[in-house]
Amino acid sequence: MKKEDLVLPAPRESAAPAGGAGEPLLVVEGLTKHFPVKGGFPIRRTVGQVQAVDGIDLTVHVGESFGLVGESGCGKSTTGRLITRLLEPTAGTITYQGKDITHAGRKELAPVRSEIQMIFQDPYSSLNPRQTVGKIISGPMEINGIDPAGGREKRVRELLEIVGLNPEHYNRFPHEFSGGQRQRIGVARALALEPKLIVADEPVSALDVSIQAQVVNLLQQVQRDLGIAFVFIAHDLAVVRHFSQRVAVMYLGKIIEVGDRASIYSRPRHPYTHALLSAVPEARVTDGDGARRERIRLAGDVPSPISPPSGCRFRTRCWKAQDKCAAEEPPLVRITGNHEGHLTACHFPEEPTTEGRGEDIVLDPALAALEEAGE
Template sequence: MNASPTSPRGAAHDEPLLRITGLKKHFPVYGGLVMKRRTGAVHAVDGIDLTIREGETIGLVGESGCGKSTTGRLVARLMDSTEGTIAYQGRDITHAGRKELAPLRSEIQMIFQDPYSSLNPRHTVGRIISRPMEINGIAPKGGTENRVRELLETVGLNPEHYNRFPHEFSGGQRQRIGIARALALNPRLIVADEPVSALDVSIQAQVVNLLRELQEELGIAFLFIAHDLAVVRHFSQRVAVMYLGKVVEIADRDDLYQRPRHPYTRALLSAVPEVDDTKTERIRLIGDVPSPINPPPGCRFRQRCWKAQDICAATEPPLIPQIGSATTHLTACHFPEDVSATIGGRTADAVGIV
């Protein structure tokens, strides 16, 4: 899916809708006999830079525990950051209070991972979807109930389901209710935190296609968080790869999938099943992800990387364009991959080839 130069809302892409700079989130760890002494911190998100343009979809991928969901919650301002800035339409909202955020709440919405726990079981579907409009003092033309029924139809549900309760729906239908709730305030940015990972495989494609249609029709920007690279490729225009709290590579979708430069990205992509007859070398990483409480100095991937050298332990690689790559393809690696070369040499010491 190609991005259009301007969104249906008429905003130019010159100024990003959202700009994240040096964003960090450290969760304190306490120990001792009375559990009141701080002994360290979990570096969940540890300094990431990211931009999202109007009407654009950014995919955020990585292993479980790499900081994807925490990043999404920071963007949606559901939690406060430790350091860094979050600028929305050029306005710094990093430490904005409740009153300052109130006008922006309708523009930044979130779709949660679990469609079972994200809906109040005591409320009807009509109540769940209309509640955001009531909180924000929005009175739709034609009435709130008519608006809710329109939203139900938009996400592929029967408008007559207005008075039903969440337990009467399947997982995929519940997620559609969550999507309708996110659309109720006409948002400009939606943070979708693994919106299909809890669904059956047969339902995942339907929900992703629905989100894609909504993105094209309404011009909504998405931060699409997922661990399934095949789903991300289908939906996203640009993809950012996270590892242990940091973005290690970001590029346009086709460029990243066809020419990965970071060894970690290449290892992830090698695990994606191929539908054609192309034989892809399977890379199996050896070792565990380091603890986010005490991340290693230098490159955080170096302990599992087949290209690591002394400089990787001494100096953290910056996220910059590499020689031979597009200026929009950024990689944080001292020895980026040459995708035309086969793995050899020290590879067997660090990875297993299947």
């Protein structure tokens, strides 16, 4: 394995400025998804609602990479599935290229589905074990009636080469590949229809750290070459920082902070964002005087999405919570000291005195050790 395959490149400057400049590709407003909770015997009835996603707004511009981070269960994956219309929204609107697709029918969605693709989290369960690689990648083209010049087989072999696999793997089955290779097959399948937007749902979380870097390098190269916009969902803050131009932080179904990469990582305003950044394992993150930053340990557990707290949903674990936090839900707005496009939902935000902290967030220590050893 080559060293350049292990190291993530330096973050690129945003092609779409943080202020929202550029042409919007996807606009989500008030997006909500509640799952019914059934109970009772012998007659089962709805006794509650899991508020997985509860009124979020976001915009993705043409060719932009938009990161979505947060704890497990905060609604990130559900948001991705709503955007791709794999789930039906409970409320809100999804506008793609100026067209409302929130409740579009099968025929109306047909042309849109080819332009919005998804890379799934698990490279082992997202591929049909009974189909060859050629069949898996050519399947979307067959379903959409697309016959590229030279035939589908030629196109599949080209895609395999684009994602760094041998075109001769065309007739192999998924079980003959490693996890990283399977994820590359998933990327090739997503690229088969030449999409304009890809929702990548934690595409590297199930992979070894060295393979993670290879897949992220691949996705960045694909974005540079093809100009595809990404919604990149992940837990790993270092990977999100390297890949995404803008970042949104989710907590319990709500977006609580959003802004450009430099602003979010260097000058976070929401207490939860501070806690996330402080929790990066073994990250070389220091205060301005060179001392290591202290880990912020949140008290209590994440509340149930069936019955979330009133007002600010983070208040039950927040060290700055006051009576106002329980009475009023903070709006997602620009607050004093924020850069343009940096929005925060907090009544008592942190002071922007953490300049440069996010710059030192690094990859997994095992990957850093490989880099330092020159392997």
